[in-house]
Amino acid sequence: MEGVIRKINPNVNVTYITPNAKNFNIVAGAYLLYTAYKYFPKYTIFLTVIDPGVGTSRKPIIIKTKNYYFVGPDNGILYPSASEDGILKIVSITNRKLYLSKQISNTFHGRDIFSIAAAFLSTGVRIEIFGEEVKEEELVKLLFNYTKETVSKDKIKACGKVIYIDHFGNVTTSIRINNLKVGEEGKIFISNKEFKAKIVRTFGEGSGEEVLIYRNGYFFIEVGINKGDASNILKVKEGDDICVEVYIQEDFNHSI
Amino acid sequence: MEGVIRKINPNVNVTYITPNAKNFNIVAGAYLLYTAYKYFPKYTIFLTVIDPGVGTSRKPIIIKTKNYYFVGPDNGILYPSASEDGILKIVSITNRKLYLSKQISNTFHGRDIFSIAAAFLSTGVRIEIFGEEVKEEELVKLLFNYTKETVSKDKIKACGKVIYIDHFGNVTTSIRINNLKVGEEGKIFISNKEFKAKIVRTFGEGSGEEVLIYRNGYFFIEVGINKGDASNILKVKEGDDICVEVYIQEDFNHSI
Amino acid sequence: MEGVIRKINPNVNVTYITPNAKNFNIVAGAYLLYTAYKYFPKYTIFLTVIDPGVGTSRKPIIIKTKNYYFVGPDNGILYPSASEDGILKIVSITNRKLYLSKQISNTFHGRDIFSIAAAFLSTGVRIEIFGEEVKEEELVKLLFNYTKETVSKDKIKACGKVIYIDHFGNVTTSIRINNLKVGEEGKIFISNKEFKAKIVRTFGEGSGEEVLIYRNGYFFIEVGINKGDASNILKVKEGDDICVEVYIQEDFNHSI
Numbered sequence: 001m002e003g004v005i006r007k008i009n010p011n012v013n014v015t016y017i018t019p020n021a022k023n024f025n026i027v028a029g030a031y032l033l034y035t036a037y038k039y040f041p042k043y044t045i046f047l048t049v050i051d052p053g054v055g056t057s058r059k060p061i062i063i064k065t066k067n068y069y070f071v072g073p074d075n076g077i078l079y080p081s082a083s084e085d086g087i088l089k090i091v092s093i094t095n096r097k098l099y100l101s102k103q104i105s106n107t108f109h110g111r112d113i114f115s116i117a118a119a120f121l122s123t124g125v126r127i128e129i130f131g132e133e134v135k136e137e138e139l140v141k142l143l144f145n146y147t148k149e150t151v152s153k154d155k156i157k158a159c160g161k162v163i164y165i166d167h168f169g170n171v172t173t174s175i176r177i178n179n180l181k182v183g184e185e186g187k188i189f190i191s192n193k194e195f196k197a198k199i200v201r202t203f204g205e206g207s208g209e210e211v212l213i214y215r216n217g218y219f220f221i222e223v224g225i226n227k228g229d230a231s232n233i234l235k236v237k238e239g240d241d242i243c244v245e246v247y248i249q250e251d252f253n254h255s256i
Numbered sequence: 257m258e259g260v261i262r263k264i265n266p267n268v269n270v271t272y273i274t275p276n277a278k279n280f281n282i283v284a285g286a287y288l289l290y291t292a293y294k295y296f297p298k299y300t301i302f303l304t305v306i307d308p309g310v311g312t313s314r315k316p317i318i319i320k321t322k323n324y325y326f327v328g329p330d331n332g333i334l335y336p337s338a339s340e341d342g343i344l345k346i347v348s349i350t351n352r353k354l355y356l357s358k359q360i361s362n363t364f365h366g367r368d369i370f371s372i373a374a375a376f377l378s379t380g381v382r383i384e385i386f387g388e389e390v391k392e393e394e395l396v397k398l399l400f401n402y403t404k405e406t407v408s409k410d411k412i413k414a415c416g417k418v419i420y421i422d423h424f425g426n427v428t429t430s431i432r433i434n435n436l437k438v439g440e441e442g443k444i445f446i447s448n449k450e451f452k453a454k455i456v457r458t459f460g461e462g463s464g465e466e467v468l469i470y471r472n473g474y475f476f477i478e479v480g481i482n483k484g485d486a487s488n489i490l491k492v493k494e495g496d497d498i499c500v501e502v503y504i505q506e507d508f509n510h511s512i
Numbered sequence: 513m514e515g516v517i518r519k520i521n522p523n524v525n526v527t528y529i530t531p532n533a534k535n536f537n538i539v540a541g542a543y544l545l546y547t548a549y550k551y552f553p554k555y556t557i558f559l560t561v562i563d564p565g566v567g568t569s570r571k572p573i574i575i576k577t578k579n580y581y582f583v584g585p586d587n588g589i590l591y592p593s594a595s596e597d598g599i600l601k602i603v604s605i606t607n608r609k610l611y612l613s614k615q616i617s618n619t620f621h622g623r624d625i626f627s628i629a630a631a632f633l634s635t636g637v638r639i640e641i642f643g644e645e646v647k648e649e650e651l652v653k654l655l656f657n658y659t660k661e662t663v664s665k666d667k668i669k670a671c672g673k674v675i676y677i678d679h680f681g682n683v684t685t686s687i688r689i690n691n692l693k694v695g696e697e698g699k700i701f702i703s704n705k706e707f708k709a710k711i712v713r714t715f716g717e718g719s720g721e722e723v724l725i726y727r728n729g730y731f732f733i734e735v736g737i738n739k740g741d742a743s744n745i746l747k748v749k750e751g752d753d754i755c756v757e758v759y760i761q762e763d764f765n766h767s768i
Contacts, residue, residue, distance in 0.1 A: 002271050003295030010297055014271065015514050015526065039515030039623070041522055052483060055458025106458040108473025111295070202567025202618035217620025227564060258527050259551030266553055270527065308739060311714025362714035364729025367551070 001047075001115040004100060008119035018048075026050055026077050028164045028238055030142050031172065034080045035218040037068060046081070047118040048072035049110035060093040060113045061134060064127050071118045073109070074134075076142030087136055093117050094131035144174035144220075154181065154250055158221070159189075159243040162236055169229030170203070173242050175221040181247035186213050188223055189243040190236050197223065199246055209233065213244055257303075257371040260356060264375035274304075282306055282333050284420045284494055286398050287428065290336045291474040293324060302337070303366075303374040304328035311362035316349040316369045317390060320383050327374045329365070330390075332398030339399075343392055349373050350387035400430035400476075410437065410506055414477070415445075415499040418492055425485030426459075429498050431477040437503035442469050444479055445499040446492050453479065455502055465489065469500055513559075513627040516612060520631035530560075537750055538562055538589050540676045542654050543684065546592045547730040549580060558593070559622075559630040560584035567618035572605040572625045573646060576639050583630045585621070586646075588654030595655075599648055605629050606643035656686035656732075666693065666762055670733070671701075671755040674748055681741030682715075685754050687733040693759035698725050700735055701755040702748050709735065711758055721745065725756055 002014050018032040029050035037046055051058075051073040059074040066086035070078040074092075093113055096102070098120060104112035117130060146160030160174035180199050188195040188211065197211040206212040206226035211233065216222035221244060224230045236242065258270050274288040285306035293302055307314075307329040315330040322342035326334040330348075349369055352358070354376060360368035373386055402416030416430035436455050444451040444467065453467040462468040462482035467489065472478035477500060480486045492498065514526050530544040541562035549558055563570075563585040571586040578598035582590040586604075605625055608614070610632060616624035629642055658672030672686035692711050700707040700723065709723040718724040718738035723745065728734035733756060736742045748754065 003273070003292055003297075003300075006269065006271075007295065007297045010269070013518065013522070015518075017515070036515055039519065041515075041519045044515075044518075053460050056460040105471075105473040105475070107470065111473065204565050204568040214619065215617075217617040217623065219617070259529070259548055259553075259556075262525065262527075263551065263553045266525070309716050312716040361727075361729040361731070363726065367729065 001049075001111050004111055004115040005119040005122075008116065009122045012119070012122045017046075018050075025238055026052070026075050027142065027161070030077045030080050031144070031163045031220075033077065034084070034144075037081045037085070040068070042067050043069070045069040045071060045118045045121050046078075047110075047114055048077050049114055050077055051075065051109065054109050055106035058140075059134065060109060060117075061139075062091050062093060062117060062121070062127050062130055063087055064089045069118075069121055069127070071114050071121070073114075074140050076140045079139060079142045080144060089127055090134040090136065090139065091127050092131045092134050095129065098125075098130055146173070146175040148175075148177075151245060155245065155247050157243060157245045159241065162238050162240045162242050163220075165231045165236075165238055168224070169231040170216070170222055170224040171230050171234060171236055171242070172216060172218075172220050172222045173244070175242075175244060176219060177215070177221055177246065177248065178219070179249045180213070180215060180221075181249050184247035186244060186246040188213070188234065189245070190234055190240065193235075195234060197244075213246060257305075257367050260367055260371040261375040261378075264372065265378045268375070268378045273302075274306075281494055282308070282331050283398065283417070286333045286336050287400065287419045289333065290340070290400075293326075293337045293341070296324070298323045299325070301325040301327060301374045301377050302334075303370055304333050305366035305370055306333055307331065307365065310365050314396075315390065316365060316373075317395075318347050318349060318373060318377070318383055318386055319343055320345045325374075325377055325383075327370050327377070329370075330396050332396045335395060335398045336400060345383055346390040346392065346395065347383050348387045348390050351385065354381075354386055400432075402429070402431040404431075404433075407501060411501065411503050413499060413501045415497065418494050418496045418498050419476075421487045421492075421494055424480070425487040426472070426478055426480040427486050427490060427492055427498070428472060428474075428476050428478045429500070431498075431500060432475060433471070433477055433502065433504065434475070435505045436469070436471060436477075437505050440503035442500055442502040444469070444490065445501070446490055446496065449491075451490060453500075469502060513561075513623050516623055516627040517631040517634075520628065521634045524631070524634045529558075530562075538564070538587050539654065539673070540750055542589045542592050543656065543675045543732075545589065546596070546656075549582075549593045549597070552580070554579045555581070557581040557583060557630045557633050558590075559626055560589050561622035561626055562589055563587065563621065566621050570652075571646065572621060572629075573651075574603050574605060574629060574633070574639055574642055575599055576601045581630075581633055581639075583626050583633070585626075586652050588652045591651060591654045592656060601639055602646040602648065602651065603639050604643045604646050607641065610637075610642055656688075658685070658687040660687075660689075663757060666759050667757065668760055669755060669757045671753065674750050674752045674754050675732075677743045677748075677750055680736070681743040682728070682734055682736040683742050683746060683748055683754070684728060684730075684732050684734045685756070687754075687756060688731060689727070689733055689758065689760065690731070691761045692725070692727060692733075693761050696759035698756055698758040700725070700746065701757070702746055702752065705747075707746060709756075725758060 017036045061074045063070040063082040070082050100112040148158045158175045163174050164172040184199050186199050197213045200212050200214050203224045203226045273292045317330045319326040319338040326338050356368040404414045414431045419430050420428040440455045453469045456468050456470050459480045459482045529548045573586045575582040575594040582594050612624040660670045670687045675686050676684040696711045698711050709725045712724050712726050715736045715738045
């Protein structure tokens with residue numbers, strides 16, 4: 001893919017943001033893109049190819065947002081990032097003159113369609129040239145949903161999904177809580193099991209095999225063990241349901 | 257290695273094409289290089305260091321081809337790519353003035369010989385400066401061989417080797433067939449076992465644990481399972497013999 | 513992290529030297545940095561984030577040395593490299609105006625403190641701007657120590673630690689011996705077990721499951737098996753004690 005890009009635009013900066021994306025997992029890929037995109041310079045082009053539906057009817061798309069371009073399959077992976085940044089225009093990449101060759105492969109659209117589109121975008125080709133407009137309503141939606149309920153004055157229960165497990169075994173959830181009360185003991189619920197967990201600022205505050213709840217570096221609620229593998233202890237995998245019961249600071253007034 | 261290169265030519269573009277190459281496996285490395293090299297800009301210098309024979313008598317070489325330069329050990333890894341592109345000249349890197357230092361390591365020629373050669377090539381040093389010419393006949397040859405026999409009017413059996421297993425567990429063979437008849441049922445033969453397999457355009461057309469045969473993104477015949485690990489189901493590893501029996505379209509007239 | 517860097521300095525060269533660093537292992541990270549830093553161009557900025565103590569009291573620091581800048585946590589990881597190159601000045605990164613935002617995360621200082629510091633350094637910001645000076649005596653020290661004793665006229669025993677196990681399973685020790693007598697049989701001692709091992713120039717000189725002792729590409733004593741996994745055979749892991757008994761060349765006069 002980088003060869004294809006450099007043949008069209010030899011001096012473009014190419015870098016990689018999702019080396020840890022697991023096989024086939026669109027939600028984890030969407031999360032990794034979402035955590036990273038906002039830190040890149042204006043007009044960065046994000047090319048994403050977790051694409052289990054390659055060669056089937058899913059659309060190859062380009063989304064122009066307020067600050068960026070997103071190129072990839074219409075399977076939801078681009079949606080959390082693009083919708084947060086503000087979608088301006090979407091096109092389906094149907095102009096075969098902008099495919100790598102007349103005869104493209106059925107399994108590697110990353111090379112044959114997406115890379116070449118990203119490369120042409122980087123040289124200034126306008127998004128309209130690539131194909132017809134797609135309405136936002138037609139996109140495959142994917143969002144990091146969760147629910148929250150009040151248990152008592154300073155305690156809430158929140159339920160969501162495991163959206164990512166990193167190479168340490170830390171378990172990222174779709175839950176967001178900005179006002180955790182650090183130092184208290186919370187609970188984690190996974191299927192019919194319940195775990196006690198210490199609410200901390202950072203995993204370095206845990207000792208031994210203590211299960212920890214904290215707000216991770218991307219401001220999602222995460223479960224980890226200091227120098228240990230939480231996913232293994234909790235027997236949890238990406239896509240599973242997860243709930244946490246935590247103490248909160250009532251008068252917390254804060255926006256990120 | 258990239259440090260050595262940037263010290264000589266700070267502004268050269270450096271990128272990586274074979275992060276998935278398995279330990280010690282020259283055939284898999286040769287395949288990964290072969291699938292990628294042709295997509296890179298003219299005059300790209302390919303530096304390859306899957307080199308189990310480092311420090312022994314195998315030659316360090318530079319091959320100049322019609323469009324590219326290839327630098328690496330003479331163990332076959334460069335051969336499929338260089339011979340396809342058209343070999344113009346080969347030299348053995350024997351000029352010790354172009355080694356990293358007087359005293360080089362016995363185990364890391366990637367840094368001490370190959371990186372520095374690639375870096376000097378990128379600054380315009382002519383290939384003749386690096387050492388004596390080597391004739392093509394003297395090179396270690398490596399090719400992706402396979403045999404094909406007609407079973408019936410619209411059915412063939414082809415036999416080759418497993419040349420690469422990717423991180424999904426997809427099994428790439430050395431076999432090439434351009435006119436697969438999609439939708440039919442084929443067979444796979446591995447040692448004394450036989451597997452039924454559906455002939456498809458892309459792995460996304462498979463369901464459940466269905467074994468699939470398709471032409472992969474590099475136009476080699478591959479065996480996979482949609483969102484599954486075919487190498488595990490077939491109990492096959494890189495280097496193993498493999499045969500497929502497939503239906504073909506008779507009147508297919510096609511060149512890639 | 514690369515997004516943060518490129519937003520500040522879009523045209524800086526960014527590359528990665530420690531993709532093989534294991535989780536949490538500061539010693540292995542220090543070793544990988546130490547093996548690589550000296551090959552990079554003058555004024556390269558090394559940014560290192562193996563940082564199990566992130567969010568706790570460990571200091572974020574910048575070390576200016578004779579030829580380079582080192583940015584990372586004060587947990588020892590920078591020390592072997594910085595002290596070898598020659599430390600000129602150290603500061604603690606306390607100027608919050610040079611943090612990513614007013615509200616930083618507790619778990620990702622790589623992005624919120626270190627990347628932004630490295631990026632500003634690359635644009636020419638002076639080290640004094642980032643915070644107060646730290647004396648070298650105050651740094652967390654980490655060194656690759658070992659002991660050596662003479663067994664007989666041409667035989668020595670050296671003891672150190674396993675500092676790194678690479679993805680082949682080769683076992684790197686903290687021991688350095690420049691005058692190994694190649695071809696002789698040595699010994700390896702791990703806890704209460706003893707292994708015979710052949711002293712070789714390079715792993716390619718070993719056959720079968722023969723355990724090998726050689727000076728690795730970074731001039732540390734390493735134990736390996738040709739095309740095999742030595743760490744598995746020796747049942748050894750990073751941090752373990754290890755001794756070798758080897759023959760040496762007496763009149764060896766050599767400097768690297």
